[in-house]
Amino acid sequence: MIIGVPKEIKNNENRVGMTPAGVAELVKKGHTVYVQATAGANSGFSDDDYIAVGAKTLPTIEDTYAAADMIVKVKEPITPEYKLIKKGQVVFTYFHFAADKLLTEAMIESGAVCIAYETEEKEDCNVPWAILLDPTSACNLHCTGCWAAEYGHKLNLSLETIDDIVTQGKKLGTYMYIYTGGEPMVRKKDIITICERHPDCEFLSFTNGTLIDEEFCQEMLRVKNFVPAISLEGFETANDGRRGPGVFDKVKHAMQLLKEHNLPFGISTCYTSMNYKDITSEEFYDMIIEAGALFIWFFHYMPVGNDAAPELMPNPEQRKAVYERIRAFRSSKPIFSLDFQNDAEYIGGCIAGGRNYCHINPKGDVEPCVFIHYSGANIREKSLLECLKQPLFMAYRDGQPFNDNMLRPCPMLENPELLQKMVHETGAHSTDVEEAEPVEHLCGKCEAYACEWKKTADKLWEEHPYHQKGYTNFKKK
Numbered sequence: 001m002i003i004g005v006p007k008e009i010k011n012n013e014n015r016v017g018m019t020p021a022g023v024a025e026l027v028k029k030g031h032t033v034y035v036q037a038t039a040g041a042n043s044g045f046s047d048d049d050y051i052a053v054g055a056k057t058l059p060t061i062e063d064t065y066a067a068a069d070m071i072v073k074v075k076e077p078i079t080p081e082y083k084l085i086k087k088g089q090v091v092f093t094y095f096h097f098a099a100d101k102l103l104t105e106a107m108i109e110s111g112a113v114c115i116a117y118e119t120e121e122k123e124d125c126n127v128p129w130a131i132l133l134d135p136t137s138a139c140n141l142h143c144t145g146c147w148a149a150e151y152g153h154k155l156n157l158s159l160e161t162i163d164d165i166v167t168q169g170k171k172l173g174t175y176m177y178i179y180t181g182g183e184p185m186v187r188k189k190d191i192i193t194i195c196e197r198h199p200d201c202e203f204l205s206f207t208n209g210t211l212i213d214e215e216f217c218q219e220m221l222r223v224k225n226f227v228p229a230i231s232l233e234g235f236e237t238a239n240d241g242r243r244g245p246g247v248f249d250k251v252k253h254a255m256q257l258l259k260e261h262n263l264p265f266g267i268s269t270c271y272t273s274m275n276y277k278d279i280t281s282e283e284f285y286d287m288i289i290e291a292g293a294l295f296i297w298f299f300h301y302m303p304v305g306n307d308a309a310p311e312l313m314p315n316p317e318q319r320k321a322v323y324e325r326i327r328a329f330r331s332s333k334p335i336f337s338l339d340f341q342n343d344a345e346y347i348g349g350c351i352a353g354g355r356n357y358c359h360i361n362p363k364g365d366v367e368p369c370v371f372i373h374y375s376g377a378n379i380r381e382k383s384l385l386e387c388l389k390q391p392l393f394m395a396y397r398d399g400q401p402f403n404d405n406m407l408r409p410c411p412m413l414e415n416p417e418l419l420q421k422m423v424h425e426t427g428a429h430s431t432d433v434e435e436a437e438p439v440e441h442l443c444g445k446c447e448a449y450a451c452e453w454k455k456t457a458d459k460l461w462e463e464h465p466y467h468q469k470g471y472t473n474f475k476k477k
Contacts, residue, residue, distance in 0.1 A: 002032045004068025006061045007039040010075045014042035017072040017093070020049045027054035036064040065089075076103055087111030096175060097129055116173070116473070123172070125389045126354030126397045126475075130176035131169055132370055133360040135162060135190065137433060139183035141208055141243055155182075155362035155433060159190045161379065165360065166198050168384040179205035180370055182362065185228075188216055195223040204229055206268050210247060212254035217261045229268040229297060230254065232288070234278040252291070259292030266295035266336075271322055272312040273301075280325040285333050293335060298326065300341040302371040302413065303445040306437050310445045316456035323407075323460070344409035348474070353396025354388045355473065365431040368396050372412060372419065374428040374439065391426035397475045407457040414450050414457070416443035 003026060005018045016039050018026075023033045033055045037047055047057050058064045065071060065084035073093035077085065079102075085091060088111060095116040097104045107114050137155040157165075166177055177194075184191060184205045195203055202225050209230035220226050233239040236248040258265045267288050269279045278284055279298070288296060300319070303310045314322065323342040330337060344350070351357055352369035359370040364380040366387035367373060377390040387393075399418060401409065408414035411422065422428075423439040430436035 002034065002067060002069045004058075004064040004071050005033065005035045005039055005055075006064045006071065006073065006081075007036045008074055009061065009080065010078050013075050015074045016040040016043045016045065017074050019043075020045055020053045020055075023050055023055045024053035032056070034058050034064055034067050036061055076100070077106075079106075082106040082110065085110040085112045088113065090115065094173075096173060123385065123388075125385075126393060127172050127388065128169075128174055128354045128357045130178055130357040131165065131174055131360065132178045132180050132357060133157060133162065133165060134181050134362040135179055135184050135187045136182045137362045138186045139181060139208075140186060140211060141183065141247065156187075157360070157362055157364065159193060161364070162190070162194055163197055165379060165384060166194065166201060170198070170201065172385065172388075175201045177201060177203050178357075179203070179207075180359070181206070183208055183211070185211040185216075188219075191226065192219050192223060195226050199223070199225060201225060202227070206231060208243065208247070209251040209254040212257060214257060217257050217263060220263050221261060227264050227266070228258070229266045229295075230293075231268050232279070233269065234275045234284065235287075238275055238278060255288075255291040255293070264294050265292070266297065267293045268297050268299070270299045270301055271314060273314045273318055274312060276314055276318050276322050280322050280329075282329075285329055285335065289333060289335050295336040295338070298322070298337065298339040298341075300339075300413065304371050304373065304437075304442065305432060306435050306441065308445065310449075313449050316453050319453065320456055320460065341410070341413070342407060345406040349401030349403065349406050349409040350396075350411060353393045353400070355396065355400055358388070358393070361431060361433060363431065363433060366390070367431055368393060369412075373430060373432040373437065374423050375431045376426060376428045390428075392422060392428040395422040395426050400474050405457055405461045407461055408450075408454065412443060413446050414453060416446040416450055419443055 005016065008015060023035065026033050035047070035050045035055045035057055037057050037059050040046070040050065051057065058067060061081070062084060065081070065086070068089065070090040070092060073091070076093055076095045077091065090113045092115045095103070095114055097116070135157050169177070179191065185207050188211065191203070191205065204227045207228050207230055209228065212228065230251060232251065233242055239248045239251070240246065255265065271279055301312045301314070303313060319342070322339065326337050326339050326342070347356065352372065354368070359367045360379055361367060364378045365375040366377050366379055367375045374392060375390070376392050377387040379387060399411065399422065402411045402415050402418055403409060411418040420439050420443050430438070
């Protein structure tokens with residue numbers, strides 16, 4: 001392999017990606033190493049030091065990138081380097097994807113193989129790009145079928161606990177934090193305080209939108225690192241039928257305020273057998289685009305909890321319709337849309353268990369997924385790193401991807417036998433905040449669905465062959 005070591009050009013970065021000793025080992029094993037001239041000067045290594053152990057020097061950073069199959073760096077590429085990275089080239093460095101959208105998009109566009117060396121290799125566990133956490137179980141609404149409406153204000157992560165989670169996460173390289181609940185905006189003051197304490201992080205909140213007012217918009221403008229994702233069930237009748245009279249109008253008012261202040265926001269919606277046509281319709285898309293939404297995230301209904309309604313799970317034809325509609329609108333509508341179930345091919349399958357994200361409930365239980373209420377570790381009792389190394393998370397890491405057909409990514413919804421196996425083998429317990437749910441009960445609701453969806457999913461996968469899009473940050477088998 002031809003390995004290139006460019007000079008670091010990020011401001012105040014004086015280190016070099018490889019020392020002469022490292023170069024010597026690679027040369028011994030038959031590799032060719034190109035080092036950009038003066039790359040090691042600020043670290044005390046001359047060009048002659050590298051030449052003495054078998055390296056070759058190149059005069060410019062452009063020459064170094066052009067010659068190499070693999071680039072070894074200290075810090076992530078910055079904007080002038082993006083155009084130098086080639087399709088298929090391996091870039092081995094300390095990436096901070098969660099903190100830099102432009103970098104992430106540039107690397108995906110480049111077609112390079114990007115390896116974030118320090119976190120996963122060092123800790124030997126999944127290290128998430130994003131952490132979801134529930135500041136509270138409290139909510140200002142009483143939506144039909146929502147556990148928060150019944151459980152009330154009993155459970156909360158304190159301000160200092162949230163601050164500590166973020167502080168620990170940053171040390172591992174996690175700079176994206178997403179609030180769920182309950183209704184996180186019940187804790188508006190604390191949310192802003194966390195934004196102030198961690199200006200290098202990005203914070204997003206799933207919210208019903210009813211508590212967004214002029215004062216909060218001004219706070220968003222001030223801190224500049226908070227984005228709301230407003231939940232919508234569809235149009236007024238469907239939304240208010242579940243959430244209560246007048247909620248749709250309150251949401252429209254919130255979106256108007258955000259748009260008037262040029263503040264970024266998006267929409268979060270869950271598709272079911274009842275509403276899938278409405279929320280994937282052109283009319284719905286046009287409504288939210290006109291309102292100013294920059295993105296829409298679609299979530300498949302999950303039959304979580306003892307009182308869940310499996311009949312709301314879309315059948316194969318309905319899910320296929322969602323798959324087709326969303327992909328069609330990507331070429332015609334000016335909004336970023338993502339279907340977390342049907343778009344797993346773009347992110348390499350299931351992202352839970354710390355691979356890309358994990359979830360911390362208001363009791364402090366660290367769960368692999370916001371829909372998988374099982375855990376063997378609590379953030380109030382263990383460090384974040386210890387929680388990420390709990391047996392259930394390590395089982396996720398060992399098993400990912402859970403299916404070669406990435407239209408069947410989830411170990412619960414499409415592969416229910418796998419979640420049962422992991423929970424039993426790791427001794428994880430139910431963390432449902434309302435009532436413990438045996439994993440057999442949860443997965444039993446998915447067995448028939450998984451069997452039926454497999455037929456459609458396999459056909460779609462065959463018709464649209466998978467080509468690697470982005471990254472595959474799996475444990476090396």
